[in-house]
Every structure is written in C-alpha cells, then in structure tokens.
Amino acid sequence: MAIYFYKADQPYGCFSNFSPHPITINRIPWQTVEHYYQAHKLLGTPDQPLMEVIRQAETPEQAASIGRDRARTIRVDWNTAKQEVMWTAVLTKFLTHPDIQRVLLETGEESLIENSPKDYYWGCGKDGSGQNQLGKMLMRVRSYIRQQAT
Numbered sequence: 001m002a003i004y005f006y007k008a009d010q011p012y013g014c015f016s017n018f019s020p021h022p023i024t025i026n027r028i029p030w031q032t033v034e035h036y037y038q039a040h041k042l043l044g045t046p047d048q049p050l051m052e053v054i055r056q057a058e059t060p061e062q063a064a065s066i067g068r069d070r071a072r073t074i075r076v077d078w079n080t081a082k083q084e085v086m087w088t089a090v091l092t093k094f095l096t097h098p099d100i101q102r103v104l105l106e107t108g109e110e111s112l113i114e115n116s117p118k119d120y121y122w123g124c125g126k127d128g129s130g131q132n133q134l135g136k137m138l139m140r141v142r143s144y145i146r147q148q149a150t
C-alpha cells in the first residue's frame with residue numbers, strides 16, 4: 001500500500017519538508033529542509049542577503065512565503081539546481097535524525113507519495129497526475145541509506 005504524506009502534523013509527517021527536524025550543512029544550521037530549500041532559490045542573485053532572512057524565519061511556512069514571493073528574481077538555473085539542493089537537504093535530514101531514519105527504513109519498498117493538492121512537481125497534485133519528485137527522492141534516500149549500511 002502506497003504511503004501518502006503531506007502536512008507535518010499528519011501521518012508520516014516526518015517526511016514533510018516542513019517537519020521540525022533541523023539540519024546543518026557546511027556548518028550552517030537550518031531549522032527545516034524547507035528553510036534550506038527556499039533560501040537556495042536566491043543563491044548568487046542580487047537578493048542573496050535575503051537567504052539569511054529565510055534562514056531565520058520563525059516557521060517553514062514563513063520561509064516558504066518569502067521564497068515564493070514573485071517580487072524576487074530567483075536564480076536562473078533553479079529548475080535544474082533544485083533537485084540537488086533538495087537531495088542534499090533531505091539526505092542530511094535522514095542521516096541526522098535516527099528516529100525518522102527508522103520510520104523511513106521501516107516503510108520497506110512501499111511507494112511514498114507527497115499528497116500535495118497544489119504541487120505537481122514535488123507532489124502528486126490534486127488529481128494524482130503530478131510527478132511526486134519528493135516521494136521519489138525519499139525512496140532514493142531510503143535506498144542510499146540501506147546501501148551505506150551494507
């Protein structure tokens with residue numbers, strides 16, 4: 001049975017990028033994957049100083065709202081860079097927190113699906129036709145961690 005997740009306070013909420021699991025990358029701490037992901041839209045742009053504002057946003061919702069603000073010009077390579085940014089953040093999250101790493105490994109070979117009604121790239125979208133890139137990435141993280149352990 002496929003496992004659906006979306007909001008951090010719902011079942012399998014630890015798979016959400018909004019879940020309260022801090023990560024440290026290049027010695028810089030981030031409160032959630034979402035803070036890291038949204039801030040990296042601005043890397044190398046004139047708005048780069050706003051990365052720190054996003055990093056310090058009180059909630060992932062606030063971080064996302066700054067990162068999604070269309071008044072900002074995000075980096076031109078974002079469409080290709082976002083996969084690597086997300087991979088670094090999500091892998092670090094599950095290597096850092098053994099409790100949720102266990103939850104991920106215990107999903108076995110089940111499909112993981114981000115049940116976002118709005119997001120047809122990271123999620124499956126309202127009608128299920130989306131790409132589910134976050135679910136696929138979590139399955140790759142699951143395989144990667146298993147391989148590392150052997």
Ligand SMILES: Nc1c(N[C@@H]2O[C@H](COP(=O)(O)O)[C@@H](O)[C@H]2O)[nH]c(=O)[nH]c1=O
Nearest residue numbers: 006007008016017018034068116122134
């Ligand atoms: N979990 C979750 C969301 N989903 C997350 O939104 C991010 C995509 O953002 P963007 O590239 O700006 O469209 C990505 O991390 C995806 O997993 N969105 C929400 O508004 N609330 C939520 O609880």
